[in-house]
Structure formats: C-alpha cells, structure tokens
Amino acid sequence: MLALVVAAGCSGGSKKAHQPELRVRKDVTQLTEQEKRDFVDAILKLKHRPSPWNPKLSYYDQFVWWHTNAFDCQIDAAHMWPSFLPWHRKLLMLFENALRKVSGKPITIPYWDWTDPNATAAVFSPDFFGGGGDPKHGYAVTTGPLRKGKWRFNVLGPKLNDPYQRRYLVRDLGSSIATTLPTAEQVNEALARPRYDYPPYDIKANIKYSFRNFLEGWRHAKGMKCIKGTTVPLVTLQDPQQMHNRVHLWVGGAWDLKRKKPRAGSMVLNASPNDPVFWLHHANIDRIWSEWERIHGEVYEPRSGLPNGKNLNDTMWPYRTIGIETTIAQLLDIRKLGYRYSAP
Numbered sequence: 001m002l003a004l005v006v007a008a009g010c011s012g013g014s015k016k017a018h019q020p021e022l023r024v025r026k027d028v029t030q031l032t033e034q035e036k037r038d039f040v041d042a043i044l045k046l047k048h049r050p051s052p053w054n055p056k057l058s059y060y061d062q063f064v065w066w067h068t069n070a071f072d073c074q075i076d077a078a079h080m081w082p083s084f085l086p087w088h089r090k091l092l093m094l095f096e097n098a099l100r101k102v103s104g105k106p107i108t109i110p111y112w113d114w115t116d117p118n119a120t121a122a123v124f125s126p127d128f129f130g131g132g133g134d135p136k137h138g139y140a141v142t143t144g145p146l147r148k149g150k151w152r153f154n155v156l157g158p159k160l161n162d163p164y165q166r167r168y169l170v171r172d173l174g175s176s177i178a179t180t181l182p183t184a185e186q187v188n189e190a191l192a193r194p195r196y197d198y199p200p201y202d203i204k205a206n207i208k209y210s211f212r213n214f215l216e217g218w219r220h221a222k223g224m225k226c227i228k229g230t231t232v233p234l235v236t237l238q239d240p241q242q243m244h245n246r247v248h249l250w251v252g253g254a255w256d257l258k259r260k261k262p263r264a265g266s267m268v269l270n271a272s273p274n275d276p277v278f279w280l281h282h283a284n285i286d287r288i289w290s291e292w293e294r295i296h297g298e299v300y301e302p303r304s305g306l307p308n309g310k311n312l313n314d315t316m317w318p319y320r321t322i323g324i325e326t327t328i329a330q331l332l333d334i335r336k337l338g339y340r341y342s343a344p
Ligand SMILES: [Cu+2]
Pocket: 067, 078, 079, 088
C-alpha cells in the first residue's frame, strides 16, 4: 500500500542500480484514439468495481467521497491551504493506479492544458468527455460516454453546497461566470511567484508571493468559515476567481445568480470529481506545480505551525486512514514518485 507501483521495466540490460522507467503523463492532444478509448473505458470500469477501502462505494466514487469529505470542517484537508497541491498530487497517483488495476493497461492521466484551444476541443469532443450541457435539459450533458442516463452520481455534497442534488453531469462551458479560460501569460505569472506559499497560508495568502494561492485562484477572499460542518470560502460565485478555480467555474458554469441558491454545474461543487474532467484539469495543475518546482526548487512551506496535515512533515487525511503514511515532504519530487509530464 505504501510503495508506489512503478511502471515495470528498466531501460538497458545493465545490472547496475537502474532507474525504473518514469510514467509519462501526456498532453491530451497527444493521445491516440486507442489511448482515449482505454482511458474512458477504465473510468467506466472503476464506476462498477467496489472500492478496496469501502465496500459501500464504487472504486470511482471512493475518490469523489474523499474529495467531498475533505471539506468537512474537522478534516479541512485539501483546499485553501498549502496542502492543496500535495493533497491533489497524491489523489491523482491513487486514481492513476486504480485505472491501471482495473484495465490491466499502462494508463496515465492526460493533462488538459486549458491555455491551448486545441486541447480544450479535444477534451470536450463527443468521443472523449462529451460537450457542454444542453440548456433545454437543465444543462445536462447529453453527448459522449458520460451523458445523462449513462453516468450517474452516487456521492453528492451537502445541500449547503449542492442544493439541487442532481445525479447527472451538468456543465455550462464558458458561461457568464467565467467566459474565458486562464491564459499562458497567467501561467507564467504563476511560475514567477517567488515563494511556494506565504502567511497566513490560507485563502488570503498574498498572491504577489504565494504560488499556491495564485494557482489555486482565490481572489478577494474574506476568509473561510465552518457552516453546518463544511468549510466554506467567503467569496461569492460572482467574484472573478482565477486559474484553478476559474477552470472549475468555466466547465461547470453557474446561472440564476440572483437566486438565494444559484445553480451551478458539477465541476463547481465540492463533489467535482463526479465530472471526470476533474482529473485532466488537476493533472495540469500538478504539471504547473512541477514546473514551478523545477524553477524554484522542491520547497514547501510552512514547516510547522498549521493544523495537522498541512505542514511539511505531516501525513494527510484520508491517505493516513488507509495506511498511507506519505508525508508532504515525500510528495515534492515527481520523478521520485515515478512519473513526469511530457512537453506540450
Ligand atoms: Cu479539489
């Protein structure tokens, strides 16, 4: 459980200590038709296998459950803190291993470079992840392998976060809330941030210095609050969120903003991994982090002072609950973890 299963095979016949071959996560535009089919098929399979950690959930839904419950105030593991990036890095690794296990194929998660219109078109094509929602059908996705009737949600966030409790994929690509995706210039701006994170190490960390908060995308935040057991960022949907957050908003969309409970698509909710685009988006976020690390070094802060699960040498929820004692420090070097990203 602890050790990462690295792709089999070492290059060369040398008996000297050799480096295992690195897995390569490709740009979505580099995938062959067969690789696209294999990726989607493996996702569909995961949805029908039981989770090895909780027999009540499917293997796929286990990941949705973890992401959703990471917002529990007692846990508060995965967002609005420096642990945002390592937490999702570990989640992607477990998800990638799960895809390999159910498919028996050397699958890697492709990344969606949303600064490239060709990549965006490839992601939302009918033979891959399907298109946007149909406004005549409540913005339900009605095309592709994840369409309504084919792909059902079993894990939903609390009503506070997801008042409509829909069980099918809802998207409104590029709607009024976020009409454009982040640009390559903005990615470069992120890469130029001098520090991994910056006090107070949360949603309010100064984005002049904090790479993590710049990339996570909180803007004009007033803080965080525990409401009915769930950590809620004190921002409004209308606030111009950027980078990672903006991509979630661009895919999901939000409308009827004047309502007390505005409607928002699946990617905007705490249970956002219900839209498998989540994985391609987060692979890209992880790739940008690895780029920043290449430039600035594998540095993480803080070393101490934050609640458990957020400091350099802490283990993280939920991984520690399934026997994975990996610390944040052990998640900083992707080559040591056995993978790299291909150039776009
Ligand atoms: Cu997330």
